[in-house]
Every structure is written in structure tokens, then in C-alpha cells.
Amino acid sequence: MLMSNLAILLAERKLRISRTATDTGISRTTLTALSQNDFKGIQVDTMNTLCQYLAVTPGEIFDFVPFDLTFSIAQEGIRSSGLEEEGDSIDKVIIQKADMDAFLKRSSINEAVGRNEKTFDLTVRITDDVTIPTKGGSTFDSSVTDNGPVNIPIEVLLGHSDDTKTFESEHDEFNKMWMDELTPAFRAQISNSICRIIKNTISTNIREFFSTSISVNFYNPDWDRLKYVFSVSFNDAYTKEKNGDLSLKIKVDKLPF
Numbered sequence: 001m002l003m004s005n006l007a008i009l010l011a012e013r014k015l016r017i018s019r020t021a022t023d024t025g026i027s028r029t030t031l032t033a034l035s036q037n038d039f040k041g042i043q044v045d046t047m048n049t050l051c052q053y054l055a056v057t058p059g060e061i062f063d064f065v066p067f068d069l070t071f072s073i074a075q076e077g078i079r080s081s082g083l084e085e086e087g088d089s090i091d092k093v094i095i096q097k098a099d100m101d102a103f104l105k106r107s108s109i110n111e112a113v114g115r116n117e118k119t120f121d122l123t124v125r126i127t128d129d130v131t132i133p134t135k136g137g138s139t140f141d142s143s144v145t146d147n148g149p150v151n152i153p154i155e156v157l158l159g160h161s162d163d164t165k166t167f168e169s170e171h172d173e174f175n176k177m178w179m180d181e182l183t184p185a186f187r188a189q190i191s192n193s194i195c196r197i198i199k200n201t202i203s204t205n206i207r208e209f210f211s212t213s214i215s216v217n218f219y220n221p222d223w224d225r226l227k228y229v230f231s232v233s234f235n236d237a238y239t240k241e242k243n244g245d246l247s248l249k250i251k252v253d254k255l256p257f
Helices: 005-012 019-024 028-035 044-054 165-181 184-213
Strands: 002-004 063-064 067-072 078-081 089-094 098-110 112-124 150-158 224-238 250-254
Touching: 002 184, 005 028, 019 028, 019 044, 067 184, 089 098, 089 184, 098 250, 112 165, 150 165, 150 184, 165 224, 184 250
Parallel strands: 078 250, 150 224
Antiparallel strands: 002 063, 067 098, 089 250, 098 112, 112 150
């Protein structure tokens, strides 16, 4: 797995991407992708130019660990409750507390031993009910219609919510990989990637639910006010308080008349 250090190298030299693009002739799109670690490949000419411009070696532009990490979340859409008929008068739409299965797969290939894979079981937990804010509509809840951000608190944990054996069996191997084999920069990059995938998955499912089940005439969501707040601790996911089905859950509260 490769990680670009371009953002760090530019910051150390107080260089902006716009100036670097002008000076080197490398496109801003390419430089932005490299600095954000959102690239699929890099041309040899681009590498050569960057090495000359920044007075570094290729090994200083990239960090490497001899394995790849791939995160995925098992999400099968949304389980909804409270919405009985199209056109129901809606007071609140609530994202409920939930646990969702997720996985972090470590994979490598080596000439001597061939391919090797290990999958760690994770839990993505929405830790509190969250009312989706609205730009208007029929809600009587002032906390939903004010202008402040509405936080969706999410934890990323190791193991399963219904047993502690998974955590106990995987903790040592996971901790060795995470703390001993990955640099702080790699850990930050992977954590950011995990958070981005979770946010995109939840956001996509919620928006699809609204587009198919709720008319904006009755509840007009203010997506810009939703803020995803993550804690990527990989602590034990086991909890005595069960959050029900392993799926994203939406509850619709109707007006009392």
C-alpha cells in the first residue's frame, strides 16, 4: 500500500498546489489527487518532475507498507417504521441508534508465500437517535428548524455487538498491525477513508429513502446541517444494550392530528 506525502512536502515548503502546477506544468487535478491520496497511478514523467522540483527522492514522496487494507460496510438499505401511507403528515424523521457490520480486509502478495488475506470484523455504531433537520415543512420541533448543525455520532469498533469473543480473538493481531506496522500518517489516512465510506453509505441510503418514500412537500430535509462526528477507536463493540437489526433504521413520527 502506497501513501503520498505530497501534502506534507508542500506544506513544509509553504507551497500551494496552484503555484506548483504553474511552476511544473503538472495539472492541478493530478496534484490534488496526489495530495489527498485519491490517485490510481502516477506517470514516470510526473514523478521525475516532482522529485526535481521539491529536491526529494521517490521514497520521500511515497510511504509503503507491504499489504493493502480495504474497508467495507454491510448495508442493505433502510428499515423504516411509522410511515404508513403516502401523504402522511410528518412531524419528525429520525435516524435511530443502530449497529452495522463492517469489515477491514488485510491482503498481501509475496513471491515466496503467495497471497495472504485476513478480515477483521468491525461494528459501525450510530450511538444516538438523530432528527433530520428541515428547511421548513410541518414539524413543530424548533430544534429541527433552527440554523445550527445536527450531529450524527458514529463509533467504529472492533468485533460484534452481541459477543466479546470476536474482539478477544482479533484484538492482538489487529493492534499489532494498527500500532506497530502502520505509521501515524497511514493510520490517519485509513481512518479518514473509513469515515468517508461510512458517511457516503449512510448519506446515500438516507437520500434514496427520502426520494422514494417522503415528499418534500411534507418534510424538506436540510442536508447541509447534518454533521457526521466520528470516533475511530476500535474498542470492543460488545454491548449489553442491543440496537436491534444490523441495518440503518429510520423512524417517522407523524403529526398528532
